[in-house]
Amino acid sequence: MAESVGPKPTVAVVGSGPSGCYVASFLGKKWPGSEITIFESMPTPYGLVRYGIAADHQGTKNVTRQFDRLFTKDGVRFAGNVCVGTDIDFSDLAGCFDIVVLATGLPEDRPLGIPTQEGTRVIGAGTLLRALNCFPTRTVPSDPDGRYIPLGQQLAVVGMGNVALDVVRLMSKDPHEFEGSDIDDELLEQLRPRRPQSIDVISRSGLSLAKFDYAMLRELLSLPNIDVTVLGLGDNATGPAAELLRTHIDTVDDSSTTEPERTHVRLHFQLTPESITTSNGRTLLRASTPNAAAPVTDLVVDTVITAIGFTQGAEQDLSSPTGEWSGDNVYRVGWLSRGPHGAIPENRKDARELAERIAEDVTNGRLEIGRAGFAAVEPLLRNVVTFADWQRIEAFEQREALPGRCRRKVTDRTHMLSIATSSSDPEHVPDSNAVTLVPQTADAIREHQRTVRESDK
């Protein structure tokens, strides 16, 4: 199987999310024995698989089993805790590797772009999902004591793609329904002490253009604690999703008729957000409808969660590729190149096509090969987290799992790094007490997590 002849270019992939891992995998198959390094700004690999895919979708996250093999069997190098753009200049990287593939994704929530009064409560779905996935940098609002401010009893979600449905589902499940997940229980409890009374989900388009997958809709509708009402579907809607939703049309749209302990989810089609203002300390989302008789709908909620896609990092984010990050040997893949569309299968396809294109460029001599690769950049780097280091973090997280959870992720970056470097002996169990006092009871763990998080700020 191994072809020992043929080119062996040095390859740097920037970003260890699914697109970056797939590109490394396809290029490794093309050129067995070539030197491939995946750089990752976090100490932990897998990007959106770890921090974007919802915590209760462990089946989807299982794709990491495949990526693990890249590093443990196929000789791909993981260089974690290395931020291209801050820890190493992009130009140095591009000068040292034959091929550079940028797979940094789209880290920010796309803003709504409508007039929004200051002081209103608007947060991005990506921010929320990252927080519930234990991302170390917490950007959900917290009070001066470091407790996260509850999102409230009435929520609005703008957008009706899969990410929007993730938000609705995560907000509508009780803690025991997260069995087997690795959700941040403490953060969930603070943000959402109890399930909201209502969630209004707003789609600008009609059902035929709605972006969610049917399986996601079905999963949502099967939740035991929600009542669903559908508005603005129109009589002409057809297809399996329409069949599924039709039974929810014309259910009484009045949350007072919902039993108090249930969550009333209203799916609004053809509703276009126009402005967000404050109204008696709450948040008023004004939206327009195509209905001439009632052209405006006002929703008064506690928090608006935007789920309308993702975009580039801010200008001051030096890890975000700019136009200058280009050159003959520089390629882009995944969401960074195509925009925030498509899930894992589409990104795999995209990565395969890119790998074909790169291989062609090498075969037809368009790309010159022979640069030194990792050895040339290694002297520039400090505190690189290797894959073996990451496996120590992973083992720690699995060992610390609370009952009913598959792991308890470390939410503090310094703590991650101290576990990573705790011992180079894989048999050695890192002594968590040596790192930081790790309490034994759930309450003590919460208290401890809170303290650790305060130190993040």
Added chain:
Amino acid sequence: MTTATILFGTETGNSEMVADEISTALDPFGVTSEVHSMGDYPVDDLSGQQLVILITSTYGEGDLPDTAIPFFDALKESKPDLSTTRFAAFGLGDSSYDTYNNGIATLIVAVTGLGATQIGETGRHDADSGLDPCDIATSWANETFAAAEV
């Protein structure tokens, strides 16, 4: 020496990984194997095969993955005679959906309808179980091929 043709249908690459793993697991049984994507495999070549191993995931509403659909359509279209072909089958699915492992079931019906004989039980990996699909596939291959006269 038996030669097996391992065919995978995948969208995320998990079935391809499992196919490679099963190929390795067959070595001790004296079975050499070739791994192909269903998307690249001409179905007319199937009738000449002694042993075929089908591996596929399930997507959407119990559908076959994109790469397996043309393969399935070609089976229906050209109806190769599989009366001398034996096959084993392994599916990847997620039991949190009620279409759990529909994909492999669809392929089993199709090839059985063309005369192929299944050996062993259908292997299944449940993504919801948290278990490594490669471990499950290897145990399945060991059980299936230890019992079978290959």
